[in-house]
Amino acid sequence: MEFVHKKTADSAVESFLPKAAEQGVALVWDRYEGSLPQCGFCETGLNCRDCLQGPCISHPFRDQNKVGVCGKDKDILGVHSFLRLVLHGAMAYFDQLADFAEGVMSGEISPKDKGGSDKVLKDIQALLSNGTAAVMKEFPKGLVDGWRAKGVSPEGIARDLFKVSQKLDGGTSGVEDTLLWAFKAALSGCVAQVLQGRLKLAVFGDGPPKALEVNLGVLQGGVPTILLCGHFSPILKQGIAEAAKGKNMGVMGLCTDPLVPPHIFPPVTNYGSQEIPIMTGAVDLIVAGDQCVNPSLAGLAKQWNVGLVQTEVLNRGGDLKGSARKIVAQVQKAFDGRRKVTRDIPAIKESALMGFSAKGLDMKKIAQAVKGKKIKGLALLAGCNNVKFTQDLEIVSLARELLKRDVFCVSEGCASISLAKYGLLNPQNRESSCGKGLSDLLSSLGKDLPPVVDLGSCENGAVTEFLLAMGKLPQELPLVACFPEANRTKAVARAAWTVAMGVPTYFWPFLPVTGSPKTTEALGDFCQKTFGAKFNVITEKMEPAEKADLILKNLGRG
Amino acid sequence: MEVIVVDREKCTQCHTCVLWCGIEIGSLAKELNQAIHEEPQPVPRVHVEGNNFPLHCRHCEVAPCIDACPNGSMRRDPKTGLVYVHEPTCIACWMCVMVCPFGIVAPSSSHHVAIKCDRCRNMEYPICVEVCPTNALKLQVTRKGLPEGESHYVQYSKGLEGF
Numbered sequence: 001m002e003f004v005h006k007k008t009a010d011s012a013v014e015s016f017l018p019k020a021a022e023q024g025v026a027l028v029w030d031r032y033e034g035s036l037p038q039c040g041f042c043e044t045g046l047n048c049r050d051c052l053q054g055p056c057i058s059h060p061f062r063d064q065n066k067v068g069v070c071g072k073d074k075d076i077l078g079v080h081s082f083l084r085l086v087l088h089g090a091m092a093y094f095d096q097l098a099d100f101a102e103g104v105m106s107g108e109i110s111p112k113d114k115g116g117s118d119k120v121l122k123d124i125q126a127l128l129s130n131g132t133a134a135v136m137k138e139f140p141k142g143l144v145d146g147w148r149a150k151g152v153s154p155e156g157i158a159r160d161l162f163k164v165s166q167k168l169d170g171g172t173s174g175v176e177d178t179l180l181w182a183f184k185a186a187l188s189g190c191v192a193q194v195l196q197g198r199l200k201l202a203v204f205g206d207g208p209p210k211a212l213e214v215n216l217g218v219l220q221g222g223v224p225t226i227l228l229c230g231h232f233s234p235i236l237k238q239g240i241a242e243a244a245k246g247k248n249m250g251v252m253g254l255c256t257d258p259l260v261p262p263h264i265f266p267p268v269t270n271y272g273s274q275e276i277p278i279m280t281g282a283v284d285l286i287v288a289g290d291q292c293v294n295p296s297l298a299g300l301a302k303q304w305n306v307g308l309v310q311t312e313v314l315n316r317g318g319d320l321k322g323s324a325r326k327i328v329a330q331v332q333k334a335f336d337g338r339r340k341v342t343r344d345i346p347a348i349k350e351s352a353l354m355g356f357s358a359k360g361l362d363m364k365k366i367a368q369a370v371k372g373k374k375i376k377g378l379a380l381l382a383g384c385n386n387v388k389f390t391q392d393l394e395i396v397s398l399a400r401e402l403l404k405r406d407v408f409c410v411s412e413g414c415a416s417i418s419l420a421k422y423g424l425l426n427p428q429n430r431e432s433s434c435g436k437g438l439s440d441l442l443s444s445l446g447k448d449l450p451p452v453v454d455l456g457s458c459e460n461g462a463v464t465e466f467l468l469a470m471g472k473l474p475q476e477l478p479l480v481a482c483f484p485e486a487n488r489t490k491a492v493a494r495a496a497w498t499v500a501m502g503v504p505t506y507f508w509p510f511l512p513v514t515g516s517p518k519t520t521e522a523l524g525d526f527c528q529k530t531f532g533a534k535f536n537v538i539t540e541k542m543e544p545a546e547k548a549d550l551i552l553k554n555l556g557r558g
Numbered sequence: 559m560e561v562i563v564v565d566r567e568k569c570t571q572c573h574t575c576v577l578w579c580g581i582e583i584g585s586l587a588k589e590l591n592q593a594i595h596e597e598p599q600p601v602p603r604v605h606v607e608g609n610n611f612p613l614h615c616r617h618c619e620v621a622p623c624i625d626a627c628p629n630g631s632m633r634r635d636p637k638t639g640l641v642y643v644h645e646p647t648c649i650a651c652w653m654c655v656m657v658c659p660f661g662i663v664a665p666s667s668s669h670h671v672a673i674k675c676d677r678c679r680n681m682e683y684p685i686c687v688e689v690c691p692t693n694a695l696k697l698q699v700t701r702k703g704l705p706e707g708e709s710h711y712v713q714y715s716k717g718l719e720g721f
Binding site: 043044057059060061514539 | 574576577580590591593594595599691
């Protein structure tokens with residue numbers, strides 16, 4: 001068995017791998033290789049730990065042990081495995097939303113648009129209590145009516161999350177029924193994400209796309225540097241930036257929203273290489289949330305004498321602004337104490353233009369280009385990194401193939417950071433990366449449009465807003481979503497609601513449902529019948545060009 | 559001869575050896591996602607039973623299965639000493655199944671052959687040993703029929719006392 005593959009396509013990250021080996025520092029790739037072969041029952045969703053009578057497995061190769069102690073067979077195990085991921089992912093969006101809304105409600109910040117912010121807060125209450133958020137009216141009627149008929153449209157967290165979570169506890173629901181509950185949870189997560197985006201706009205204001213730089217080269221070395229890591233209240237992030245203003249210090253971002261107007265937190269790297277910034281020695285203090293933060297950072301921070309502030313603690317005490325001021329004071333102190341630490345910053349960075357929105361794009365022109373077949377269709381690129389693949393290679397190669405073949409690509413979240421590192425968010429590379437049809441469309445949309453259009457971080461719903469602004473039901477458009485290096489449960493929930501919106505979705509690596517033929521089939525055919533789009537679970541190894549072929553074939557379906 | 563030895567303290571009954579044996583040796587596809595849906599169902603050669611003990615063929619020096627086989631389909635590899643089934647000539651009479659003192663040989667009605675562990679004789683390394691997450695399985699050279707080395711590894715006869 002050969003398990004080892006090239007670890008990363010990012011040369012800035014790669015330069016640290018021999019150094020880590022020399023210093024005996026175990027990184028994500030070492031831990032992954034150490035865990036191989038991974039449990040085949042878990043990998044295919046044939047296991048369950050939902051009660052204390054187990055753990056149970058459905059044995060694929062034996063006549064006994066086919067069914068769990070409580071009677072879950074391989075199909076129920078498979079669909080529960082999917083439901084568990086979607087539920088966890090959907091809750092992540094509610095967690096982000098609740099943090100932000102709480103900060104706004106407690107008056108920690110005065111919103112730019114007070115009326116707008118109050119309206120969104122009211123809508124958030126409605127989503128949480130009974131799902132009647134006014135924003136649902138902006139979704140195409142055909143789509144929402146379909147969801148209502150199937151019972152999957154949001155009805156408040158009691159049914160969307162609590163009830164769904166108990167499907168894992170037992171009951172006699174079948175595969176398709178359980179799957180619909182999973183989509184219900186996902187859709188409520190979708191609305192939560194859209195409302196979070198709206199609240200961000202009302203609180204911090206709107207602005208044009210921002211030019212910024214990404215990758216390890218953005219670290220400065222000579223100044224105290226704070227690294228904002230993972231997802232936590234944007235009010236705290238803004239507070240830190242305000243407190244650091246005029247103090248000659250750097251505030252960088254990692255797996256977090258890089259744009260909190262008017263501030264920019266340059267992304268130092270993306271998920272797969274989260275540990276590397278510490279190894280440069282140029283990070284003095286990490287402010288870390290929970291979501292998207294590798295627990296390994298705690299050990300590495302200790303080793304490099306880097307301060308670590310947790311944002312998600314039990315007794316928060318004090319206000320966010322006060323915490324921000326404390327953090328800034330702490331980084332100055334940390335920097336003074338770390339003067340002897342060698343700074344080893346690779347001079348690798350890339351320019352990017354990020355933070356487009358449907359409002360700022362001429363959606364009519366895009367629709368016309370689709371109709372006139374000037375472009376082959378649209379692809380949404382999402383997901384982050386997954387250690388099972390060479391970091392960034394899958395998403396960047398796929399994006400390059402799609403751009404060459406005239407597919408209009410939009411991206412969000414960590415996927416954007418991956419693409420930005422290789423210049424695909426740099427307007428200068430438009431001509432060289434895109435096919436003629438796409439290049440013409442992009443230049444007609446504005447003089448500085450990059451090859452891939454970033455719609456912002458996963459902390460806002462700009463992609464959903466983009467889909468809504470297309471003016472047609474997504475299933476009527478040549479549109480696909482691709483998650484080439486998916487990893488977090490958020491990505492599974494995100495992919496699920498994209499399918500529910502009628503967008504065919506390709507997801508790598510394969511979901512832990514393959515042990516259940518019924519679940520795998522239902523994600524394809526049943527979803528096609530119910531939502532007009534398939535959730536494609538692909539188990540075969542494919543080259544980027546093959547993936548692009550597959551996607552183009554799907555785009556040409558209409 | 560090299561045989562597989564079992565450290566019962568380390569075995570967690572995770573069945574990883576069974577799963578991978580089914581994929582690498584039992585299946586046609588040799589790939590997890592296809593193997594688990596294959597018909598007839600692949601048959602793993604190792605069985606994890608109670609008492610944390612993955613049962614493997616002992617490749618007995620005086621092998622009753624070889625003696626019982628009416629047409630010489632149960633054979634011993636002269637180089638390695640490993641006992642294996644020559645599947646093309648096996649007539650599925652199950653004589654070997656009846657005489658095996660450890661219940662290792664499995665009658666497979668769907669494959670119409672007797673199925674048993676050949677210690678991955680055509681591979682560099684037995685798959686079960688390679689995949690065992692706790693190193694409960696180990697390959698060891700035997701001397702006079704018993705494995706050498708650490709005494710806490712279960713030896714043939716001792717390991718079976720509990721059954």
